[in-house]
Amino acid sequence: MGFQNQGGSADGHGNQGRRALVNGASAGMGLAAAEMLAAEGVDLVISARGAPRLESAAQEIRARYGVHVTAVAADLSTADGRARILEACPDPDILVGTCSPPPMTPDHRAIKPSDWQGALDTGLVGPVQIIETLLPGMLSRRWGRIVNIASIAAKYPLELRILSGAPRAALVNYTVAVARKVAAENVTLNTVLPGMFHTAFTHDQFTETARRNGTTYEEEVLRFAETYQIPARRFGDARDVGSLVAWLCSSHASYITGQSIVVDGGTTRSIF
Secondary structure, three states, rough: OOOOOOOOOOOOOOOOOEEEEEEOOOOOOOHHHHHHHOOOOOOOEEEEEHHHHHHHHHHHHHHHEEEEOEEEEEOOOOHHHHHHHHHHOOOOOOEOOOOOOOOOOOOOHHHHHHHHHHHHHHHHHHHHHHHHHHHHHEEEEOOEEEEEOOOOHHHHOOHHHHHHHHHHHHHHHHHHHHHHHHHHOEEEEEEEEOOOOOOHHHHHHHHHHHHOOOOHHHHHHHHHHHHHOOOOOOEEHHHHHHHHHHHHHHHHHHOOOOOOEEOOOOOOOOOO
């Protein structure tokens, strides 16, 4: 009895020639995921809210990897933004989604209803609507890879990250439920749950903290790592997540679906 490979591209080995939509790809982990996919020969449509940084990222990817890249400046949390993204890429083989995290919340009592609505639109409603729109095409082609880049706060609640964790916990729930429904059609859905990483968001936040405290970015990162007991004693590199995302989208991960994979330098304490 032979084995049938359902996971690869037309040549049965990799993703060269496929097309990916990567939302939140102007910087950080979204950009790293786009770069790792481009390195495999995947053509890209990338989106983010800020046009200048997004177009700069697109130009760099084109120059470095020689793939086709379309940049769409749009807000995933709005119906108009989603429509613009989907018009540019109505039938991708691969969907990767992330976004800039909401502000940290050291006091949950200070969270306003508008904060909740914004976090839900960005972290739950937007991603779900994109997935629901693109999933039928993947099912009809019997091939698709969907990876959400969320947050460890979805699995390990922390007051400081309530606005990030709560919507993404709902997104993970949805992702696992749908993954089970479509697994037989060679479409996989997985979630990556990153801890603290060096991104534009953390750089701006910790640089501002350093300014107030008369310290440096590096000192504030180390202080945070010690306070929140990150065993690695550092923040992660966005490429750590990007490489995992690209692997989950490859033929090597075709039997992995409905999983939520933590990448946090050993911060969380769980054997499963």
